[in-house]
Amino acid sequence: MVSRPLWMQVVTGLAVIGVLIALTIANFRFAEQFPGGNDFLGRWMGARFWVRDGISPYDPQVGRASQQLIYGRAVDREAGEDIQDFLYPFPAMVFFAPFGALPYTLARAIWMTILEVSLPILALIGIALADWKPRRAVLVSLLFFSVFWYHGTRAVIVGQFAVIEALLMVGALLAIKRGSDPLAGILLGLSIAKPQMAVLFIPFVLLWAAWARRWSIVVWGVGTITGLLAVSVLLIPDWPVMWLRQLLEYPTYTNIGSPVEILADAFPSMSGVIAVAMGGALTLYLFWEWAKAAGKADRWFQWSAALTIVVTNLVAFRSATTNYVVLLPALCLIFSVLTDRWRAKGNVVVLLAMVALLFGLWGLFLTTIEGNVESPLMYLPVPILTLLGLWWARWWAIRAIRLSQ
Template identity: 30%
Template structure:
């Protein structure tokens, strides 16, 4: 006589349903509260430039890259035409990426649309902080699970991204998901993520170049298959909706470059050293390119830890390579900051807690102090210092922890050598 063992079935109890209902209620309540709070935000031009362009295309059948878009966005943000030094808000997003904004553009009220999109960004920011921690494999004390997301959410640069409703927070989440997918060998998914991150070159171009080099060297053709499949679908739909978008897109991109709005090392160095600033800037960028080239060469065939460190270095280097960029774009540096804090905590074990908290507080408080006290007094010079702080801090920090990041402790004597 054979006996078949059935695994015990677990049924939900009344307490389980009550817990699910409570969590659902809290999520809905927090979301509604955030949307109401977001309605009070006054800026949001980075969102409006996409929302207006899609609305113009959908409702008025006008070219989304025409001058009508900046005019309407400036009216929403400034209440009239942009003044000297204001951002003109020229759309330079490829149309096949712009398709992703079509659902939110169905909302006719710009304030409500911005508030809901900002809620999406806030959720993406929280997810970015958690995923950045997961990438480090940091077995941290419980307080750091709370402290790091708070640093990520309330630092000056992510506040700027939220205030501008910048898609850079979604890009940061996509970059982190690309690294997670590559580590898990979910290559097609990684390729699809890369396809929808193919804009805002000033933020992620070095990061994406490194990934392409690594995938080509490893012959991971499924990543390229996922990228081309997702890109092909988006491109086919985009050309069906607007067959002639390429020329207006390139023209708008060139016009946006000519506007010269934002920060770059050329203008910063020239302001500091009027005579030799341009030469110093090219020398600085040249040394940075050589360093990146060396690290990319090593990372294309190294283990994942080395590749992950080099990917973080690429994100930190992007604002320093001479591309004109904006303050809110620095929010993606949450990814390398998590790695820096994790290695500092684990390597300097005896004082790790104190040193990590000290660095976190520096990242949180110094930019706010510069913004609140130095920028009103010293103007553009302090603002440029505020821009340079985070990428320089991150770049130097990554080289500081480089040895331990790419060579984790392997023997007992390594572990015993912790200070």
């Protein structure tokens, strides 16, 4: 393989840096004109209090300071306003602490740039995980889609950490695929930063790695988690208790639960029972798929990992539409099967699917929004469609594996 001349590498590097600087400047101007980024603000404020003043990010004054920036007053709990607690486990400070030393508008602009760059990277990792070779038109469309579909754009605007969490999770999958087991374990361990997204993913990967006797993944994964927890407890010994208090208080000022709960609400008199039954059935089914994936090759493992991520988003006690950016690689897996099976027609179907999702989700949002609050309906289309798509793709994937053995 012929390497590019040094001067070309330098020019390319400078061009990339120039684009990132220009993007950050544009984001800074956006942040000045449109204050917000509330999902990032609470985490930035916690980091700022801890980095600058040595005050725990779980201290009540952190939330009060965020409320003053957003509302200019204390929150109205009856109106469902976010009290802006830190809410994340303290190991997540690895990602937020560097921003705590910066003014909020600048920190938000840089954060937005990181998220905007991360979304196309998520799509590219999804392509690699699926061993997909999309045509140029499909590739360009997918990269555009990754940023501008509803869940991606919303994540950028509100500054949601879910994009970084998604990168950690699918980055671990890519490292496993390429045999970089220590790196996979480290990324897996770091994904405890947003546990509601990785609560089923981490156990599945560790169990599969143990079944496959890839002990480096287990050792580095468990070691990273243990190290992060140990250091964090040394820094703030009581953070687990304070964090749990914030988690228990969170449902008192949030109205929307998991997609399973939203579906169950169609039957008000039995919603609780139906939600538990649906969630339990999906979880038991997932465990059955885990058992089937034991000892299987990469393609089966990747499909099972995608299923685990989808089911997590369906049954988690509290989900968010911004978390759905982690489903991009699952969509890539489905799209790859479409193009593998239907060739030229498959490419057309993939393009039409992206167009339908792009305009359909934005249309649903604009027609159902109530004030500045998104409708519970926004929680349903993508995880349900992705689950159905994975079920369809499973047959082709397993059939292909069996035929190749």
